[in-house]
Amino acid sequence: MNQIWMQPEGAWGARSPRTLSFSARGGACAFFEVEAGDRLRIVDPEGRQPARLYAGPGAFGEATPGAPPLLDTLRTRGDGAGGRSVEAALAARGVAPSDLEAHALFHAESPPGSSFHATAAASSVCVLVIPGGPMAPDAQDPPTDLRVEIEPATSLEGRAPPPLAPPLLDLRVKAATAEAFSVKAGQYIQIIDVDGRQCADFLAFDAVALQAGDEYGLDATTTHTLMGSTAPKPGLLSKYFDARMVPLVEIVQDTVGRHDTFMLACSAKYYEDMGYPGHSNCTDNFNAVLSPHGVLPKKGWPAINFFYNTVAGPDDRITMDEPWSRPGDYVLLRALTDLVCATSSCADDIDPANGWCPTDIHVRVYDSQSAFSKGMSHRMTPDAEPRLTRESGFHPRTAALTRKMEDYRGFWVPTCFNAAGPLEEYWACRERATIMDLSVLRKFEVIGPDAEDLMQLAVTRNVRKLAVNQIVYTAMCNPHGGMIDDGTLFRLGQNNFRWICGDEYSGIWLRKLAEDHKLKVWVKSSTDQLHNVSVQGPRSRAILSGLVVSPPQEPTIDELKWFRFTVGRIDGVPVLVSRTGYTGELGYEVWCHPSQATAIWDSIMTAGEPHGLTPMGLAALDMLRIEAGLVFAGYDFCDQTDPFEAGIGFTVPKDKPDASIGSEAVARRRDNPHKRMVGLDVTGNEPVGHGDPVYDGRTQVGIVTSATKSPILGKTIALARLDVSAAAIGGSVEIGKLDGHQKRLPATIVAFPHFDPKKTRVRAESPTRGDQGQASPAKPSPENVATAGIPA
Template sequence: MDASLLPPGPSPTAIPRERVVVRGGGMAALTLGAGDRMTVLDPEGLQPALVFVTETDAVEDWEGAGVETLPALLDQGGEGSAEVARLLAENGFAPASLAGRALLSRDGGAGATADVAARADVLVVVAAPGGPMSPDAQDAPTDLIVTVTRARGRGRPLPAPLAPPKLDVRVPAAEARAYTVKAGDYIQIIDVDGRQCADFLAFDAAALEKGEEFGLDAATTRTLMGAAYPGPGLYSKYYDERQLPLVEVIRDTVGRHDTFALACSAKYYEDMGYPGHANCTDNFNAVLAPLGIRERAGWPAINFFYNTAVDHTNAITMDEPWSRPGDYVLLRALTDLVCATSSCADDIDPANGWEPTDIHVRVYDGAENFSKGIAFRMSADAEPRLTRESAFHQSLAAHTRNFVEYRGFWLPTCFTGEGPIAEYWACREKAAVMDLSPLRKFEVTGPDAEILLQRTVTRDMRKLAVGQVVYTALCYDHGGMIDDATVFRLSPTNFRVVCGEEFTGAWLRTKAAEWGLNVHVRASTDQLHNIAVQGPLSRDILSEVIWTGPTQPAITELKWFRFAVARLGGPTGPALVVSRTGYTGELGFEIWCHPKDGKALFDAVWAAGAPKGMKPLGLSALDMLRIEAGLVFAGYDFCDQTDPYEAGIGFAVAEKDEDFVGKAALARRKANPARKLVGLVIEGNDAVGHGDPLFVGRAQVGDVTSATRSPILKAQIALARIDVAHAATDTAIEIGKLDGHRKRIGAQIAPFPHFDPQKTKVRS
């Protein structure tokens, strides 16, 4: 079992392992004690690992020398370097005093590991060195995975503070603590060992002094937020019954909590046959009584980390929490508060993984500046990563405050003073610029790179020329889709895969190892951010700012699904890759750069495009454009139960002689189709959305996959997957609302795609 995964059953502390991800180009610090062992894994290959220690005698078999000094690495400012510098300073260590050694070399294969064992307490810094990757290179620094196995009997250490704490409070298992927080200060509630619920109360301190109790009110909060549990972002606040906000959610590394049930009370345990059982309500009553707060039989708390849900029968269900060791919620006090936090006492059901453990609370000064973020995991066993800003975020933030979390990044939904309709028409009639940096990128390099892709994607990679891009699908053995992707060929043995799922890279890597291929698959998402410039004037705009060398096509010469290595502004400008690709159904380009050059790129494109009527474009307008153009979206128009034919991209399955994953299943599915992706034109203006059922009479024959109001077609349209017996153009069907039968909306099967079916615009 992966050390990062908590097994089912009791006692999460029985497995004293922790996992830390060291981001490519960055570093992380951790402490080891006598008998602890640290294993460093290079999951993708070719990534060196450097380790620095405060005391070489505290580490077994230390052989240092000949590595880059820690101060030089800190100066590069990679992810985690600021935290490492702060931790060293707090513990009185000068960076130059740490001894370093190379633990893994630059020529290691995927899965290479090395160990460090501690004889005594020691502070360790692990670095994954690597400089910025040029967009036309493929030498991205990649992540290292550090697993620490603690000596038997050693407890799990707390994660390092986010800043110097003003208050550091341990809440022992099955107990509660009360504390005060000043307006503007931050409250961090940490699940120490994982799978432990923490109930949270907060009261307006000024009102309490007047004898009035105004605390967090879950019903008011849900009503005002329109969400079961507010997350970081625009709608992130918890309110009292006066509809005044008391706390704001800044960070959440779990994303699943409970805001609709009481904290556990004596009655719950009594009804279950456990009279006298410790409970959160009694614990709260005890710690709040000295503050003059009246007792209650059940406290309406915010139950952080509590994995409850309302099922399809409206019953409240529960299971073990999703939280892992060190997970936390970071709140900000919006007024002076009296707070109380409990470690839930429940050990008679899965609420706390059957064994209550500690909760820890830290309070930080309001002068600190913490980024907002939600933990994003691309796969179930991935380490969480807080929402981050792309290289273009600050430039876009000058035009809007409407950002949402999208696959680990903050992306704009629409722009102030414009709105989705204006942005849409700018793209259709002039030009628009959008941020597509969350796309996942993988560098596939080595002698067997072509063989790996030939066996894993549905297109024929042997026909792909250097400088060409192709759209393809990747499928499981049963024919269901893993992902869709565009593949760039940079050289005979070098490819770049651009897709939506982090898992795609891991799957390619697994297949390479299974087949014994000499190829590396390395993530480069953090090294390549990209904007798209789309619309009829996109070529004219980019011709003013993009320079290409004499051996590369000029922007005016770049053909559809081709790319060029380029520079911004001239031969000495920042390096770029420009591709004639997009997601709008219009003439357009995508421009790829290193994040350090993002602002310069955006500013240059904006300066050339704004006078021509170019506007920034958000996710809301993009959805209109891509649905009109029949461009599919993962999780909506396809999933692992959908084959490329059912997703409307059967053209991406090549007739190639060589075997590839899913080939036999796809041939069987093509010969015996059951469902087909079609277009719909919908009668009237009732809202239709993803998942709405399609009916012929009382029989459900399909589902809506994506829907929008089309400005150019002046109608509501949709993409839908329907039984082939009813897929003919002009067939009348009905969309079911409510229970599917009490409300029906008429629709008609329409040619697909709805807009420019011959793709004359993108080819122009």
């Protein structure tokens, strides 16, 4: 359970009363406490999620008869579902599970947004149980999260959130002051913004060196140079060094994501220049608390400015605004050597730096044996609960093969693997086969009698043509024609769909459309119940055909057509296998429950060993997808880009019988295009990247959206969005570097995709003779072309 202290939106600069809010995970149980008079609200955002609230007698009225005993429920759940943790929390408070009585909440047909409201008649511990087991890959019944909100009878002002573990130090830094403290190597330091929108400057010094009379603290120039980062940075670096290039601290968790690194903490001069002589400031406060430790005073301290909202403008000017931090947000660091640290609660009340009202900072130090996962928080929407970077079910296997991981949309995903590297992984996919963890994809189960109507409304394709066991690639647009996301839509039944995409907001958007249009449909998040690996390359069919056992009524791997799926088992584990991918090669995706992911990985790797199967990371995937002309959100399209400008106009049929959201705007933009997606062949070997300007003479006519050095083509290629007047195939343009004019790279406009434009490799039918591992190009049927959305 991840608790956050929510602050409702109020007047500019004001701090409103807070609400304790958290998401209780589907299929788990959560412990919390209420005081007499607290108002409790439990919401089922997605619907169809039964739950039971266990509380003290009379706390929330009459109990529901016949509910299962709480102790039995806790004992059947592992600690990952919170069972043992909740039992321990009850025991620590002297409460037996039998002391609590049950209240049934919601049911199997509850509409989205159903809620339970009550005011606590007495103080009580509470346990919220959300039933639900592992979802089968071909099922659509994922247990989903409930949202718990507690509006306290007494103010939460100044109250820090619960500790992450038993703390060794619990230190309050009062508003406009600073505190110094010592930590040992390996211990964890948590810097907490208690009430939100409050900066906390942080300093650290090598404690052993200080005792010897040498002062080695965090050094801005060294850190920026070693980490390859500019200053300032609206975020945090992974490690911070002193002038000897010795790392002093590393960042473990960050629930905000926006900070300043090494601008000066506020000083007396700043306030004097602003007309406030004698104003309390962080630099003087640091000097006072560090003096006993032998640290010499400074006129201004370069610090890690946690929560400070620096804005580095395109005009090369540094400005700032109110912090992004909410009540209870924090940064967790780990000491890499014995340290003397100092933390301030910034005294600035003359500008937006602290929301115009300095408040407290709280510091906790935890033992080095504490177990904390690494990650940054991600919010689906600005008001959503932050969720730390997740590990997929395949992570135990991928993490054993590489330390090169990146936080990609809230999941740890390998960049590349130690045994090969991006180039070898690329060639393995083009010539043999690769396996890649793509569990980061967001999945939504769309079910109910109006499911088809909802998806027909939400996406650009004609969903009514989609058959059961068929998949279609499509765009999802907003009313002005810009793309919310692209993705694949699976039809599992007459009223059953699965939307697989990159953006979690898609689920919120679908639920909003259903509500606005009064459709009886449920959109259930299944990302945490359905993880997947992509098996791609000319030998992928041979690897999986002998491994996946399908029931008689389902197609085998050899029979599976492009953009179709089948169900079956791999060594007894239930899987869904789709003939889809993101590489431009023959390939499949294997979907399973996360708890069985390692078994699936092991089975596929064993079967793939004779075929040269190689694990692959994001770096190689980027080369493959650019060669194949496959677009990427945030690079090749955004919410200002329509499908035609993104180069996927084939997803917008002219003969769709029902209007979809944005269809009128998209039609206007199709008939009156301003920009066009094209390919570029770039002369020379200079690097080209996303955002580079494209020029026709002195005039900028577009930008590069994606680029790579193509191994198989032996040249630099790019996708670019150009003004239609300058987008003729065969035309010459230049890519601007430096200021866009002092250095130009010649390029020729070409059609895309650059590699295998007729998609013969991904369309390859199963060979009837010869090497069963080799992809045999075959002419696709019209049905296949229509399903995939590739122009014939």
